[in-house]
Amino acid sequence: MKKEMGLVGWTKIYEAVRKGEKFLPGNVLFDHHNVITLFGLTRSAQLLGGLNTHFINAMAIGDGGAPQAMPGAPYVPLDTDTGLAHEILRTTSLNPTIVGTSQLQFTGLFLTSSPITWLGTLHAVNEVGLFFSDDVQPGTPRMFARNTFPSIPFDPVDREGLIVTWSVYIV
Amino acid sequence: MTQRIKVAGPGFDYATLSAALASITPSVPFTQPIVIEVYATAPSEVITVPSNLLPTPANPLIIMSLRAPTVTSLFPNYQLDSGSMAQYPPPQPRLVQAQMDFFDIQANNVFLDGFQVNGDLQITSNTGVTVNGCLVIGGQLRVVRVAPTSATILISNCQVELTSAQSAVRIVNAGGVQFYNNTILIRTADALSILVPSYAVEAEASAIDARNNVIAAAGPTAFAIRFGATPGTSNFQNNVYFAFDGGAIFNFDNGAGGPVTVTSNLTTWSSFMTSETGSATVDPEFRDRLNLTTPNLDVAVTSATLALAPFLPSVTHDLRGQRRPVDFVTVGAYEHAEVITDAGRVRFLQILSGLSVQPVNMAVLGSSGSGGLLQDFTSQTGGPQSINELFTPIPMSGAVAPGNPGQEGMVVFLAAFQVTEPIYGQLAGSSFDYADEVGLVTPDNVLFMVKRMHKIPFDDVGFMTTQFQIPLEIVG
Numbered sequence: 001m002k003k004e005m006g007l008v009g010w011t012k013i014y015e016a017v018r019k020g021e022k023f024l025p026g027n028v029l030f031d032h033h034n035v036i037t038l039f040g041l042t043r044s045a046q047l048l049g050g051l052n053t054h055f056i057n058a059m060a061i062g063d064g065g066a067p068q069a070m071p072g073a074p075y076v077p078l079d080t081d082t083g084l085a086h087e088i089l090r091t092t093s094l095n096p097t098i099v100g101t102s103q104l105q106f107t108g109l110f111l112t113s114s115p116i117t118w119l120g121t122l123h124a125v126n127e128v129g130l131f132f133s134d135d136v137q138p139g140t141p142r143m144f145a146r147n148t149f150p151s152i153p154f155d156p157v158d159r160e161g162l163i164v165t166w167s168v169y170i171v
Numbered sequence: 172m173t174q175r176i177k178v179a180g181p182g183f184d185y186a187t188l189s190a191a192l193a194s195i196t197p198s199v200p201f202t203q204p205i206v207i208e209v210y211a212t213a214p215s216e217v218i219t220v221p222s223n224l225l226p227t228p229a230n231p232l233i234i235m236s237l238r239a240p241t242v243t244s245l246f247p248n249y250q251l252d253s254g255s256m257a258q259y260p261p262p263q264p265r266l267v268q269a270q271m272d273f274f275d276i277q278a279n280n281v282f283l284d285g286f287q288v289n290g291d292l293q294i295t296s297n298t299g300v301t302v303n304g305c306l307v308i309g310g311q312l313r314v315v316r317v318a319p320t321s322a323t324i325l326i327s328n329c330q331v332e333l334t335s336a337q338s339a340v341r342i343v344n345a346g347g348v349q350f351y352n353n354t355i356l357i358r359t360a361d362a363l364s365i366l367v368p369s370y371a372v373e374a375e376a377s378a379i380d381a382r383n384n385v386i387a388a389a390g391p392t393a394f395a396i397r398f399g400a401t402p403g404t405s406n407f408q409n410n411v412y413f414a415f416d417g418g419a420i421f422n423f424d425n426g427a428g429g430p431v432t433v434t435s436n437l438t439t440w441s442s443f444m445t446s447e448t449g450s451a452t453v454d455p456e457f458r459d460r461l462n463l464t465t466p467n468l469d470v471a472v473t474s475a476t477l478a479l480a481p482f483l484p485s486v487t488h489d490l491r492g493q494r495r496p497v498d499f500v501t502v503g504a505y506e507h508a509e510v511i512t513d514a515g516r517v518r519f520l521q522i523l524s525g526l527s528v529q530p531v532n533m534a535v536l537g538s539s540g541s542g543g544l545l546q547d548f549t550s551q552t553g554g555p556q557s558i559n560e561l562f563t564p565i566p567m568s569g570a571v572a573p574g575n576p577g578q579e580g581m582v583v584f585l586a587a588f589q590v591t592e593p594i595y596g597q598l599a600g601s602s603f604d605y606a607d608e609v610g611l612v613t614p615d616n617v618l619f620m621v622k623r624m625h626k627i628p629f630d631d632v633g634f635m636t637t638q639f640q641i642p643l644e645i646v647g
Contacts, residue, residue: 004494004644005511005519007580036647041580042572044645047522048619049570049582050530056523079647096524101513104520133525168523170516 006171007044009034011128011147016109016161023109025163034147034166035077043132043142054134056144059108059164060090063151065127068120071151074127082141084129086119102170106130111161112154124151128164198223201230201280209236209269209286222277228299232278236269236285273310276300291336297322297345304328304490304504309361311336314376316344321378327351328490330504331371332466333361338373338397346378346404352486352495354468354504356460359390359418367392368422375426378404383480385455385470385503386410391417394433400426402444409449409480411502412437415460420452451475455503469505473539477501478508478607478623499625508623515611515619529613531620534567534586534639537608539623567611580645584611587638609639 011034014025046052064085066074075085094106110125127148135142145166152162191207205226218234226232272290276283280299286292290310294300297320304327305312312331314324322345330353331339339357342348350372357371370393371386377400388395395412398405402425414420420435423443434440441447456474459467470476478499488494489506501507521527572582586609605626611619622641 004646006646008647038579038647041645041647042574044519044523045572045574045580045582045643048519048531048643048645049572049584050532051570051572051582053528055525057525094524096526098517098520098524098526101516102520104524106524168520170519 007036007041008169008171009036009130009145009147010167010169011149012165012167013128013149013152014163014165015159016111016163018160023111023161023163025165029152029162030149032147032149034145035079035081036145036168037081037143038079039082039142040130040144043144054132054142056096056106056130057094057133058090058092058131058135059094059106059166060084060087060129060131061110061125061154061162061164062087062089062127062129063119063122063125063154065125065148066151068122071122071124071126074148074150077127077146077148081129081143081146083135083137083143084127084146086127087129087137088116088118088125089114090131099167104168106166106168108164108166109161110154110164112156112159113161116154122151123153123155123158125154125162126151128166130166192218192220192224195224195232198225200225200227201232204230204233206233206235209234216271217273217275218271219275220278220281222296224278226278226280226299228280231280231282231299233282233284234286235282236287276302294324294345297324299323301325301327302329304488304492305330306490307331307334307339309333309335311339311341313341314343314345314348315341319344319346319376322347325349325351325485326353327486328353328488328504330354330468330490332356332468333358333464334369335362337362337368338370340372342372342374342376342379345376348376348379349485350379350381350384351483352383352489352500352502352504354385354490356387356389356457356466356468357393357395358388358460359393359416360463369393370397370422371395373397373399374405375399377401380406381410382406382408383483383486383500383502384410385413385468385476387413387415387455387457387460388418388420389415389460393418394422395420396422396440398423398444402446405444406446407444407450408446409502410451411455411476411479412450412452413454415454449480451479468503470501470503470507472507472510474501474507476503476507477539478625496622499623501623510621512618512620514617518613518617518619527613529615529617531584531611531613532567532570533612533614534584534588535610535612535618536588536606536627537610537621538605539607578644580647582643582645584641584643585639586611586641609641611641 013030015027016023017026062084089110091108094108097105099105129146130144132142270287270289274288274292276294277296279296282301285304287306289308292307292312294314334357339355355371357369362369371388386395395414412420419433421440422433424431437452453475455476456471458469480500480502482497482500490504493506495506496508567586570582570584607626608621608623610621
């Protein structure tokens with residue numbers, strides 16, 4: 001019989017509020033658990049046992065997590081997902097932080113001023129993912145976890161940006 | 172198809188549960204399993220599972236407490252009927268149960284899991300009943316039939332404490348009770364208002380199968396066990412019995428007016444209970460047995476209860492929901508035979524995020540004496556080694572992460588220890604002549620996991636090569 005170690009991911013999306021040169025988290029726009037992919041579990045096991053060295057180092061947001069016609073009704077993320085449905089922005093500046101003995105937190109900043117190729121006319125984000133450092137989309141997808149949410153307008157006229165904190169808990 | 176009934180949530184009123192039970196058509200055999208999920212911390216009321224319900228073995232009635240932290244920390248989007256533990260806000264302790272004042276199971280084929288009962292938990296049905304992972308506080312856990320009968324009842328992973336009744340567990344006229352991996356403590360101080368003596372477990376029934384339990388008494392008039400029946404059809408194995416503070420362990424007679432024997436001698440007890448094997452009369456090392464209001468009956472990592480008994484297939488998890496190993500398990504309600512350390516958790520998260528590149532690729536053999544590897548590595552800052560390490564960490568022969576469907580997060584650590592002449596010299600200089608722990612370690616000496624095992628003797632070099640396969644599954 002094997003020993004089990006559970007992982008739970010939790011996504012929190014904030015309004016990015018400018019303060020001087022920095023952006024700080026403002027209002028909470030989304031706050032919910034996410035789906036850790038089957039690949040994410042396999043890679044986690046490999047990392048623990050020294051069988052792989054490609055850790056989590058990227059976070060991306062996209063606009064393919066909900067139908068364009070129903071932006072408030074996101075698709076359900078699946079543990080077999082390999083990437084975002086339509087990725088628009090990615091960051092590798094995640095500032096990983098260990099909190100206590102069971103929480104790992106990543107923080108990503110996404111600005112509406114970035115050049116974006118939208119899926120359609122809806123300028124809003126509704127999906128987010130965490131990726132390993134050897135992820136190539138498309139080609140060799142290496143996604144750790146994904147979440148979808150009701151669309152959040154993501155245009156310079158709406159806001160300057162979003163801050164996503166992604167916590168991974170050992171339970 | 173299983174029918175699920177929502178009966179609880181924030182602000183839950185237990186009348187809803189009664190209504191839910193009443194909504195089940197009585198006197199008609201169930202045509203599908205019915206699951207009642209309860210989440211609440213207050214108020215505490217009575218739940219009775221009426222005897223006219225007719226669950227069947229194939230279509231049981233399952234009443235389970237959804238385990239979650241306190242109600243005040245509920246996540247706004249919490250949905251009771253989500254069917255997913257992931258709906259709980261992290262971190263996710265799985266310790267706290269919905270509370271009842273009294274739980275009475277009268278119907279057959281009922282599965283009860285994960286409740287805190289602040290009073291009595293009573294079983295008067297006789298077939299197909301399982302009570303698992305329940306915490307009985309202040310009251311009595313009892314299986315009571317009016318007349319002798321054969322029963323099929325499994326009581327597992329339960330803890331009974333602060334009992335103010337004469338016995339914490341009472342089994343009367345119900346042969347066939349399986350009593351596995353429970354932790355029971357009766358204290359005279361909790362029962363001042365009742366007649367002495369008092370008993371942790373009191374059985375007046377035959378064909379009781381009691382294995383892997385911690386059964387203890389505290390106080391001069393308390394006994395761990397009173398057995399008053401013909402012992403021939405009962406089976407007692409791999410239990411830890413103990414009496415603190417002047418009490419005695421065993422009180423037994425044949426239930427037919429024979430002489431009463433009082434003893435703390437396991438051999439004397441075994442001459443009566445001839446099935447007895449593998450048990451011990453040792454201090455289970457409760458973490459805090461003296462606290463008057465909130466005793467802690469979990470055991471220390473140095474307890475003799477760790478890895479003492481063979482795994483029982485019907486008890487796959489412990490009171491907290493932690494999986495038990497399949498070889499040797501900790502007796503009682505709390506599993507400790509395999510421990511992932513706090514430092515190991517942190518290291519895993521560091522590896523996951525690139526904050527460390529030191530994976531778990533070494534192994535160490537140790538002895539649990541003087542606190543064992545857990546204590547040893549906690550105070551260690553690196554470099555070999557200490558009195559409890561019988562081998563310095565060696566590179567593991569490998570790890571395998573097969574990633575098979577359904578086991579995507581599986582990693583199997585492989586370690587082989589070979590006794591060579593220099594190592595034998597190292598063993599000969601050790602304070603201990605056995606190994607009973609294997610640890611998984613990183614190159615920078617972070618202890619990730621300890622697995623307790625049966626003793627491997629070293630005094631005559633009890634092995635030349637010993638190999639371990641330690642599987643771990645990361646689950647989402």
